Amino acid sequence: MELGLKGRNAVVTGGTRGIGKAIARALAKEGVNVVLLARSREALERTAEEIRRESGVLALGIPADVKSIKSVKAAAADVVSQLRTIHILVNNAGGPIRRVDRQIEWPDSDWIDDINMKIVGMLRCVQAFLPHLSRDGTGRVINISGIAGVGVLSGALTHGFNNSAMNHVTNYLAADLADDKIAVNTVIPGLIATEWRELWADNLARQQGKTKAEFLSETCRNWGIVAGRWGTMEEVADSVVFLASDRARYITGAQLSVDGGFGVNKR
Ligand SMILES: NC(=O)c1ccc[n+]([C@@H]2O[C@H](COP(=O)([O-])OP(=O)(O)OC[C@H]3O[C@@H](n4cnc5c(N)ncnc54)[C@H](OP(=O)(O)O)[C@@H]3O)[C@@H](O)[C@H]2O)c1
Known part of the structure; x- marks a missing residue:
């Protein structure tokens, strides 16, 4: 299937390992230039080099901490100075649950740190890249939430509210950015x-x-x-590639579950 993605530019937060890296690799295989944002410079350089070798696209690794607006804005300025327009922003930065103890007993500094990272981190990235997102119908914001936001997984309190908030913010932004012809969707991975x-x-x-x-x-x-x-990381990445493509041009405000049927609620 021709996806029409060749030559477009994407930013993938948390693109150095796990689901984010798989998304960056899958977009690159479709001819998309990719910018990876994460904290570890060493992992950024290694992963960008791997993608360049594999797909021959432009792949950049730019250090950024999504917990800091200063860091995200500096990264956005760097990206834009090199690529001018961004077509696809994938908000993926996140990761494992920090500890296995009972989350209702955590100090509120831990709750706030988790919110600051995933949901506020995603808002910071949207804010910083918004002026540079394409407005000709090719603009996409794709958020990676997770099944902890649609069902109750024990030990996943902060992941649950981050992911359910992300699903809501997706709908909010789909409406907010519609006049700019920017589609905003969520992919909800299951156990990956x-x-x-x-x-x-x-x-x-x-x-x-x-x-x-x-x-x-x-x-x-x-x-x-x-x-x-x-599920495999590639199965999540394939859904992101589809939503990024012209084939998904009429899809906005959608939540695409890639969860092996977790959502049918058979318990
Ligand atoms: N794995 C699953 O089964 C699963 C299921 C459902 C949903 N998800 C969601 O999918 C997303 C990716 O998860 P994953 O399991 O692939 O995570 P992962 O393997 O732990 O990778 C996390 C990525 O995010 C980056 N990152 C972490 N903190 C950051 C920060 N403050 N600023 C910028 N980048 C940061 C990491 O790089 P640095 O550490 O170098 O910054 C890394 O590139 C998350 O949002 C997660 O909630 C995962």
């Missing part, structure tokens, strides 16, 4: 085999005296993942 999730499954399987396959199969049953397996 990222690098840290692989370690999580290895550790829990070992602790429970099970094989990893047994542990994952039981987890999918308990979580109501009707596909019976976890």
